[in-house]
Amino acid sequence: MQPGDANGPPEQVVNCRCVTVGVLAGFNEAWKGKVYPEYAKEITPDVLDAEGLDGTLSEILAGSYAQFNSEKTVDIINKQKPMNPEVIKRVKESLLKKGTILDQSVEIDKYLESRGKEGITYSDGTIIMHTKVSASGFFEELIHYGQIKNGRAIYGDERNTILMEIEAKEKLIRNKKSYDITDYEIEILTDSLNWYKNSLDILEKGGA
Numbered sequence: 001m002q003p004g005d006a007n008g009p010p011e012q013v014v015n016c017r018c019v020t021v022g023v024l025a026g027f028n029e030a031w032k033g034k035v036y037p038e039y040a041k042e043i044t045p046d047v048l049d050a051e052g053l054d055g056t057l058s059e060i061l062a063g064s065y066a067q068f069n070s071e072k073t074v075d076i077i078n079k080q081k082p083m084n085p086e087v088i089k090r091v092k093e094s095l096l097k098k099g100t101i102l103d104q105s106v107e108i109d110k111y112l113e114s115r116g117k118e119g120i121t122y123s124d125g126t127i128i129m130h131t132k133v134s135a136s137g138f139f140e141e142l143i144h145y146g147q148i149k150n151g152r153a154i155y156g157d158e159r160n161t162i163l164m165e166i167e168a169k170e171k172l173i174r175n176k177k178s179y180d181i182t183d184y185e186i187e188i189l190t191d192s193l194n195w196y197k198n199s200l201d202i203l204e205k206g207g208a
Contacts, residue, residue: 076118080182082132091142095127100145102127121145123155136172136185143168162200169193
């Protein structure tokens, strides 16, 4: 069976939120000791062949970002003031009236930290967030939720995904005062924004 398997029994697939996470063989060994984001610019199809890595350029870039961002996410969670729980509660109630679930739990925390994320918004609009989500993490997922509901986020379209990430991060940076985002979060958002812009540049030059 696999997540969302239509052939599975109801008790195992109804409301299933399992996901499949790919792991690229050799990534950690090949890039051990390299410093992000500098080494992301070194990754080219020729380098992938030379290192014997199995995966497209875009998959490798995604892996490198997750590896780097995992440490930064834990930093934000541990050092920054978490989003006001009353605000989260009100948003949860509002979303639920629209048929959308915003879920948080200790198990979700562990999963998100392993992915280097404070939150994830899935293609059906379901949102999961860390129980200590920061203001930037909270509002970013709401921006992604809006992109999905407005039909602008196209599942499986890599270029579109990158553009939606760029749009969200630029909006967060522009509205940092309104969203009460800390300087440290802005620093991480800027790093992330530059990474996505670099990835878009590589993608449009035919590297993926």
